[in-house]
Amino acid sequence: MQNVYLAATSATPEVDFRFDSHRMSLKGESYPENAQAFYGPLLDAVGSYLAACRGANIQIDVQLAYFNSSSTKLLMSLFEQFNQAALAGNHVVVNWFHDEEDDTILEFGEEIAEDYPALELLTQALV
DSSP states (O other), X not given: OOOEEEOOOSSSOEEEEEGGGTEEEEEEEEXXXXXXXXXXXXXXXXXXXXXXXXXXXXXXXXXXXXXXXHHHHHHHHHHHHHHHHHHXXXXXXXXXXXXXXXXXXXXXXXXXXXXXXXXXXXXXXXX
């Protein structure tokens, strides 16, 4: 499985999916003009990667300062995939980074923890 790296733009986050070491990262802001076009290939790549995982320790670092509603839907699809992988026997840790004064981003992380209980979600405030 080939790793995926996309540099951040003004409207899309940096994506660093290192499938070979089971580490994934999203960092920046996400409000692409066409969220499906941006996230669709990433969801496909993650789906292929997860189909081959058996008992893996997967770490996902998320440090998004902003994301719009269309990104939210696709991010939820991404976390659903990881939740299913955790239910299938993989250990999935999500490190959810947020600005210490940004309650909206923190609350979204808490919502992910509620909606996808198989994920181990750790919130960390950025000072």
